[in-house]
Amino acid sequence: MSRALHTPARACAQALRHPAIVLLAATLVLGSSTGLFAAPAAKTHTVNIEGVQFLPATLEVKAGDTVVWKNKDPFPHNVTAEKKAFHSPELGSGRSWTFKTRSKGEFHYVCTLHPNMKATLIVK
């Protein structure tokens, strides 16, 4: 009789040990996705195009961040980096262009329609 009670108890203990491992694994996965172990989540930055200028003229972001250029002028502009590291289509009034950064570096860019419009995107 005592053996009959002992065996199910041990089986129960083994079954409990297993979920504990699952729980630990789940905690680790959750921890990495919530930023406990991983780098902070990517951000989105905005550069306004207004008064024939890029504002801010210099923007520093982290690789993986996204940059959105918004044309607030009543006429078209574009965003064209040196060596075409990135290059938007022509952006009509009110249009925006989104670019997700990948490579690190200092990128000087202009609007080819108004070459005096110069700005810099620094990706760290």
Ligand SMILES: [Cu+2]
């Ligand atoms: Cu322009």
